[in-house]
Amino acid sequence: MYDASGVRLHAGRQAELLNQIVCELPPEHPVSNCRPLRDSLGHTPLQVAAGAILGCIVAFLMRSSS
Template sequence: MGEISSSSSIESHVSTTSWSIYKNYPLISALISFLLAQSIKVFTTWCKERRWDAKQLIGSGGMPSSHSATVTALAVAIGFKDGFGGSVFAIAAILACVVMYDSSGVRLHAGRHAEVLNQIVFELPEEHPLSDTRPLREVLGHTPPQVIAGALLGFVTASIAYLIEKVIAQ
């Protein structure tokens, strides 16, 4: 008999826990910010190149930075929810800084290296063993304006989500 009540208790806890994820304001803010940034990339590509590119929905690079939007929304939402003086906000803020630095530094330069390597391979004679090598992906990172735009998007998304949560809670 003890097993049945224990099992029911666990099922109840799992059910409550699984539904509470939908109320996790920082997580929801980060996911919405990511989805918005990826969606916006489709439109910025169209404005820049006059072509629709659905691959932008899942690709990295481009305007705005979905990396920056996601981690900024997460950090700001944690700050609003738990306070900007707490340890969890400090962790999220440092994570956001590292991700944004990496996307505009290391990953941006890796993309530029790929561009140069692709040009070198393109200029190889046909008989060279590497002449038919598949091109490397060149758009890996973000320029500083793309990172800033992503961070602003993340801040705005988390702020609006916070206001909505406050209205719903009343």
């Protein structure tokens, strides 16, 4: 959960900013021909919380059905 909401989310935000910088470079610049970085890496805190709650519910239902 820490990785999904912290490290990966911030890496995605940095990738988004780097993509904007590369788009502003002149076409003759060697970096302007590179493919864009993936910027959808992490999850928002709300998505992480929803996943944790869903995981707890599924675990409870699996425990109850046995």
